[in-house]
Amino acid sequence: MAATYLVTGANRGIGLEYAKQLRARGETVIATCREVEKATELKDTGAEVHALDVASEASITEFAKGLGDRAVDVLINNAGVSSTSKSLADCTQEELARVLLINSIAPMLVTKALLPHLKRGTRKQVVSISSQLGSIANNTGGSSYGYRASKAALNQFNRSLSAELAPLGFHTLCMHPGWVRTDMGGPNATLSTEESVKSMLGVIDKARDVASGSFLNFDGKPLPW
Numbered sequence: 681m682a683a684t685y686l687v688t689g690a691n692r693g694i695g696l697e698y699a700k701q702l703r704a705r706g707e708t709v710i711a712t713c714r715e716v717e718k719a720t721e722l723k724d725t726g727a728e729v730h731a732l733d734v735a736s737e738a739s740i741t742e743f744a745k746g747l748g749d750r751a752v753d754v755l756i757n758n759a760g761v762s763s764t765s766k767s768l769a770d771c772t773q774e775e776l777a778r779v780l781l782i783n784s785i786a787p788m789l790v791t792k793a794l795l796p797h798l799k800r801g802t803r804k805q806v807v808s809i810s811s812q813l814g815s816i817a818n819n820t821g822g823s824s825y826g827y828r829a830s831k832a833a834l835n836q837f838n839r840s841l842s843a844e845l846a847p848l849g850f851h852t853l854c855m856h857p858g859w860v861r862t863d864m865g866g867p868n869a870t871l872s873t874e875e876s877v878k879s880m881l882g883v884i885d886k887a888r889d890v891a892s893g894s895f896l897n898f899d900g901k902p903l904p905w
């Protein structure tokens with residue numbers, strides 16, 4: 681039976697590819713983006729397109745309210761931004777706060793707002809798109825101050841979420857999508873969006889085989905914290 685997936689930041693890149701592949705296999709997709717009128721390719725997938733700016737708590741509240749009493753089976757927190765803080769000299773309060781707000785705080789607030797809808801769903805899955813750059817163990821090169829910290833915080837939020845929601849039957853994951861050819865990943869990245877999302881969906885479909893709260897690569901292998 682078709683499930684209902686909710687994907688944030690679905691107008692381009694990895695989020696758009698999630699919408700394409702999920703629709704192609706007959707799932708119901710609630711896809712969100714900031715500018716609905718410009719999301720032509722997303723609308724063409726047959727996904728339901730809703731406005732959501734994840735950086736705005738008011739937008740999150742309004743979006744969740746608009747879903748009424750609908751059920752959501754799988755939430756994919758995908759929307760994210762890269763950071764310009766390559767060195768300490770680049771770090772400003774505004775830049776660090778912006779990246780942490782969008783990449784770490786927003787996925788938790790979106791999950792909080794959608795909890796009633798997820799409780800009504802049968803799958804009760806929350807997947808947050810993280811990055812291997814969020815691995816503290818693997819950080820020997822530095823740079824990307826805001827981005828690395830934001831994804832490490834996202835991973836930690838996910839662990840807390842998995843512990844709190846386990847008694848309700850929830851399963852949560854953080855996933856690194858690989859280095860993917862998108863506006864963020866750039867043209868030299870090793871994976872196409874098709875390859876990355878196909879592999880991640882294979883992992884998400886069998887998520888219950890691994891512990892809730894895990895941090896996984898796009899191919900399902902565990903990543904170091």
Ligand SMILES: NC(=O)c1ccc[n+]([C@@H]2O[C@H](COP(=O)([O-])OP(=O)(O)OC[C@H]3O[C@@H](n4cnc5c(N)ncnc54)[C@H](OP(=O)(O)O)[C@@H]3O)[C@@H](O)[C@H]2O)c1
Pocket residue numbers: 688689690691692693694695713714715732733734735736758759760761762782809810811812856857858859860861862863864865866869
């Ligand atoms: N590509 C990679 O190699 C790579 C590697 C590791 C992790 N990731 C992660 O994968 C996810 C998707 O990245 P991508 O490569 O597809 O990036 P992308 O092509 O730059 O797309 C980013 C998406 O996030 C949306 N977004 C940004 N700020 C938003 C906000 N305030 N509210 C709502 N949506 C917002 C963008 O919408 P607008 O069009 O409105 O800006 C866009 O849809 C991100 O979480 C990223 O950190 C990517």
